[in-house]
Amino acid sequence: MMKSLLIQGGRIIDPSQGIDEIGSLLIIEGKISWLDKGEAIPPQPDYDVLHAQGLVVCPGFVDLHCHLRQPGYEEKETIATGTKAAARGGFTTVCCMPNTEPPLDNQTAVEYVKSKAASEGVVRVLPIGCISKGRKGQELAEMGELALAGVIAFSDDGEPAPNSHLMRQALAYSCAFDLPVIDHCEDRALTEGGQMNEGVISTKLGLRGIPNAAEEIMVARDLALAQLTGARLHIAHTTTEGSVDLIRRAKEMGIKVTAEVTPHHLTLTEERVIGYDTNAKVNPPLRTKRDIQALIQGLNDNTINIIATDHAPHTEADKLCEFDLAPFGISGFETALGSLMSLVHDGEISLVTLVAKLTHEPARIIGNSYDKLGTLAIGAPADVTLFDPALEWVVDTRAFASKGKNTPLAGERLKGKVMATISQGKLVHKDDSITIKKS
Amino acid sequence: MSKKVIMTQEDMKRTLARIAHEIIERNEAIEHLMLVGMHTRGVPLAKRLAANIEHFTGVKIPVGALDISLYRDDLSSLNLQPVVKHTDIPVSVDGKSIVLVDDVLFTGRSIRAAMDALTDLGRPQLIHLAVLVDRGHRELPIRADYVGKNIPSSRHEEIQVNLEETDGVDEVAIIAVPVAKEGQ
């Protein structure tokens, strides 16, 4: 536990409290203890000072969808390296998907992740439990046990829940625990062998395509089942115009659905695949400008509730092969803010909306059982992210804390960088240019 | 860049007439003779020589065109790839007395390549060489049998042969090229 820390003079943006003003906040014993605007200083006398002039100060980002790979795929990432990477990206809470080996379909596995996170994790890790036993899509996992063990949602992510009957039962059953069911919407019959978005570029490159319809079919199915069961449905990584329309209409009808979108689906199109860069191979695939416009519109009218990274690290050797043979996935923690800021700089979304989609909105989906997340309210855990919205920097994957260097943004110039991250009062990431003045 | 004309159109006409006479003189069995011009300017020169020979003897000598791009030994050091041109030899070279015709004889490497090309096409009885200009600086043991004019030159000078057929004017000039900088 650090000495008390005053974060002074930054632009405090906290959508959970409707705050957007220059001010300072004080952290004592891992909690937000004071926050005020302008030149005000706290009554307590003794604290270190972090000068935040020119920086945005906001709640630590909350990622509802990421892959930490441990247990089972530690060569790709571990909870230690993944959370370090998350911290560098400004994330203080990450929810890890259960497609590990063994999968998180029982209490022991969940306990393993929680204890690893407690001992080696650098930020808060909240596990997601499987929908089905072994993620095989045949029988329900013991969702009650998983809920007691502390999962914040259920998902078979990586796989769709293909069996409509099973998905219906999962949604119905989840109502007992008031936890959302997250679906990776993909009709496998249409996407078998698919490598990238089906369209002009897949034709040009001679690669089998993944059509928009494959996602929309499952989104429509899941929405109908959510309506039927009254359960909480969350659509993972939404990528198409059609999906956005379906979700919008479902919300108008009162169906309990939330949706997420990734930074890469908001900023990169299928044209990134030209040249067969395996780092641009991701599922669901990068789509078209038209889809991006619809997704941005969806963010702005709250059809899409949150942004989540779907951080999916792979080893370099994994991706160093023919396009068809490379695994899907983009390592996203450390470029999330930088790439998303281009939307703010281009006037597509406001800075406050962006922060809300990364903090308050995901915290609302998780709920309050894990402490007050995504907020700088007094008494909340001191999860604070500081970023410079205008700083230009070049993405150097060798500097990544993540083992996954698989990003199509390697070598790109981004504008907007996380400068410091505080997780439950502890400084877990700090850019060299940030200084803390001792009292 | 300074230019000095060494041969005018008249000079060239007289020289080509003289070479044609020399060829006739040294080739008793004129029916075995064939002129092979080397791309690019050797070809029109060969045609002119053949026309002269026909004019003086009444005998029509076959004229071929030879491209040596595929036989050069300096392909890896050139900056730009030479465009290959057509090799068109109208009759078999077997047993023929071939006179290779080129505009300028310099290092001799083109002639070496031309001889390799000709021997791949068959077995000539002999190969002679006729050039309009010999500028010296041989790098191989090659000499011309018929020379229009000897123009001693330094390596910093360029011999420019222009022909009406290819350049619109008949002229041989020597051009002083500015000294190349170190490491160029």
Next chain:
Amino acid sequence: MKTSQRKDNPTLQIKPKVSETTSIWRHHHILDVDDFTQEEIELVFHTTQVMKEVLSRPIKRVPALRGKTIITLFYEPSTRTRLSFELAAKNLGADVANLNASVSSVAKGESLVDTLSTLQALGADIVVMRHPHSGAPYIATRYIEASIVNAGDGWHAHPTQALLDLYTIYEHKGSLNGLKAVIIGDIMHSRVARSNIWGLTTMGAEVTLCCPPTLLPVGLSGQHRHLPSVSIQPNIELALDGADMVMALRLQLERQQSGLLPSIREYIQLYQLTEARLARAKPDALVFHPGPVNEGIEISPAVAHGPQSVINEQVTNGVAVRMALLYLIAGSQKQ
């Protein structure tokens, strides 16, 4: 075969518009035809003519690529294409070695990148690569210094095939500008079709694609900057009206198994290139097939062996075109 047309007609002796040096040639690799300019394709034609003359000599050999090491790396079986490349390389005086990936260490699990490193260590100057996955040669260019010649990658491209097809038309017709070209068959899975579409449209031909809708890839019917402009006509009779050239693509029998066609029988009924259908094209239309031919399926035996077929010329021209391409990229290696 229509050999008479070319030799007797002096206007078809191609006059090169090219300059003395190949400064217009920008390719260090031959990956696809989609980035060839018209001038570059004409340079290939011109160089091919010269190579054909070399092939007509008693000694079919020139020392232009002497000292160069050319290795063929074929991940898919192919006798004809590999032989064609091997002969082309040897005719230019290069040293040739063949790596048949199905029997070597690749079968033991050596990755593509490792194999390429080995070839580099062995001193390969040019690697001729055929691979079942689209894009493999592009990845190769990032991991080896040698020039890469794509001998076919997945569904994506087969540039040397397209160039020899284009040359064959050029030899007969003198120019491709304004010609009506029809390609019939499984466009979706055909790298020959893709490369030909690029090449034909660059040279000013009008391309019509004729195939069952399930074998047509998306995006070709509209206008898009990433794809060339073609017409789609699923009715073979209408497609063939007035055609100057017709290319029949090989139908792979597994297409029916994967549910893309109801039956081979129906394909034959609707899409086989027969004499009656060919009669709708121009009387001097040329018939192409990249081979190997499924006689009786995509093309009737009568048409395959008929007077308009240039299938054998395609093979002959293949060696000359490949010689031309090897010469041209060997020349780019000093840059």
